[in-house]
Amino acid sequence: MGCQYFSPCEHGSGSFTIQIPKITFGRDCLQEAGARAVSHGMSRVALFTDPFLKDGAYVETVTGSLKAAGIDVAIFSEIRIEADDASVERGAAFIADGEFDGVVSVGGGSVIDTAKAAMLYALYPVGDFLDYFAAPIGAGKPMPGPLLPHLACPTTSGTGSECTSISVIRITELDTKFVIASPVMLANEALIDPACCDSLPGNIVASTGFDLLSHAIECYTAKAYTQWTKIEDPTKRPLIQGANPWSDLAATKALEIAGEYLVRGVNDASDHEARDQLMWGASLAGMAFGNSGTHLPHAMSYGVTHLMRDITTSDYPVPSPFIPHGISVIVSAPAIFRYAAEGAPERHLEAATSLKADMKGAGLDDAGEVVAGRIIDLMKQTRMPNGLTDLGFSADDVKSLAASSARQARAIKNTPRETNLQDIENIYNAALSYY
Ligand SMILES: [Fe+2]
Numbered sequence: 001m002g003c004q005y006f007s008p009c010e011h012g013s014g015s016f017t018i019q020i021p022k023i024t025f026g027r028d029c030l031q032e033a034g035a036r037a038v039s040h041g042m043s044r045v046a047l048f049t050d051p052f053l054k055d056g057a058y059v060e061t062v063t064g065s066l067k068a069a070g071i072d073v074a075i076f077s078e079i080r081i082e083a084d085d086a087s088v089e090r091g092a093a094f095i096a097d098g099e100f101d102g103v104v105s106v107g108g109g110s111v112i113d114t115a116k117a118a119m120l121y122a123l124y125p126v127g128d129f130l131d132y133f134a135a136p137i138g139a140g141k142p143m144p145g146p147l148l149p150h151l152a153c154p155t156t157s158g159t160g161s162e163c164t165s166i167s168v169i170r171i172t173e174l175d176t177k178f179v180i181a182s183p184v185m186l187a188n189e190a191l192i193d194p195a196c197c198d199s200l201p202g203n204i205v206a207s208t209g210f211d212l213l214s215h216a217i218e219c220y221t222a223k224a225y226t227q228w229t230k231i232e233d234p235t236k237r238p239l240i241q242g243a244n245p246w247s248d249l250a251a252t253k254a255l256e257i258a259g260e261y262l263v264r265g266v267n268d269a270s271d272h273e274a275r276d277q278l279m280w281g282a283s284l285a286g287m288a289f290g291n292s293g294t295h296l297p298h299a300m301s302y303g304v305t306h307l308m309r310d311i312t313t314s315d316y317p318v319p320s321p322f323i324p325h326g327i328s329v330i331v332s333a334p335a336i337f338r339y340a341a342e343g344a345p346e347r348h349l350e351a352a353t354s355l356k357a358d359m360k361g362a363g364l365d366d367a368g369e370v371v372a373g374r375i376i377d378l379m380k381q382t383r384m385p386n387g388l389t390d391l392g393f394s395a396d397d398v399k400s401l402a403a404s405s406a407r408q409a410r411a412i413k414n415t416p417r418e419t420n421l422q423d424i425e426n427i428y429n430a431a432l433s434y435y
Pocket residue numbers: 159211215298325329
């Protein structure tokens with residue numbers, strides 16, 4: 001089935017390109033930060049983190065290791081959870097003023113994404129902040145050159161940002177999030193220490209875990225790379241290039257991990273095996289979707305976080321309105337896969353099998369239902385919201401949600417079915433509640 005999915009298409013790409021950072025994984029590996037930074041020639045480092053981690057043990061470990069290796073360290077922590085343009089501009093000014101020769105990021109996706117974007121705007125300033133964002137909101141300006149050496153240290157098990165060339169930033173003026181992506185944004189190294197997840201509240205493990213699950217299933221079910229139009233200059237091929245044999249490999253393992261360990265890791269903080277596996281699964285999913293792209297669940301999450309109102313999520317120290325990224329993604333996912341499976345039913349069946357769904361008697365016509373049923377089952381077991389209604393939305397919001405998300409053009413094109421505005425409205429309607 002895999003080979004058939006990647007059959008050559010007229011005018012389609014005949015090859016795919018993979019790029020990932022050097023990766024170190026294991027408990028206590030944050031202590032390697034100093035030696036690894038030296039290996040990249042760093043002597044003065046901007047350490048990006050957030051206000052909640054700044055005085056904590058992980059930053060202390062990394063800072064101690066860097067200083068022991070003879071490296072000057074200056075900490076920047078003025079980063080909003082769900083990073084925004086103001087965080088990036090503050091970070092860019094910090095880098096521009098500091099004469100740094102390297103960046104180390106310690107935190108979740110917001111921190112790592114801010115570090116990537118701040119380097120870009122510090123090194124290659126533009127007149128309009130949106131210049132580097134893709135159309136229709138930005139000018140799609142190419143990134144002129146390399147960034148500083150970057151050592152990324154994730155402290156949550158979901159985003160996979162340490163392994164991707166993607167930065168997701170909230171644009172305050174437009175009140176919504178957009179992606180900047182380029183191979184130059186990829187960190188040089190990732191230090192992935194699963195001990196960082198030992199003390200995470202269950203609700204954070206759940207929302208980040210569903211982000212990892214959705215990254216994996218979206219890239220496994222994405223449009224094949226052979227169906228994207230061939231780019232004449234191969235050096236300009238984007239890493240968001242559609243499903244390919246590499247993303248399949250990493251996504252399949254990440255789905256198996258999510259199917260086996262998500263509920264355990266959420267419900268039992270002392271289950272180190274489960275939480276370590278989720279950390280590895282998040283990085284695998286990052287290596288997968290970072291080289292394929294996501295599709296509708298991520299595209300449609302942006303409408304949710306754009307239009308959310310008067311809502312918070314327990315365990316997150318963030319004022320209303322706030323819906324964690326992973327929840328904004330997964331809340332529409334069952335309805336999306338019921339819709340999308342028609343475009344690639346074999347792939348959806350395979351993904352459901354990896355997620356350990358009940359496959360008894362399931363045929364191609366059941367592909368969307370088995371995926372949706374398994375995701376709903378996992379959402380129930382981890383007390384996730386039962387659809388958009390639980391997040392404060394109603395049928396009256398559907399048109400606005402769809403109009404907002406329709407701007408995520410490239411992700412929507414990565415869906416295995418042609419998808420228009422009416423389809424997106426229909427999916428949001430089907431995602432209002434599930435049971
Ligand atoms: Fe995500």
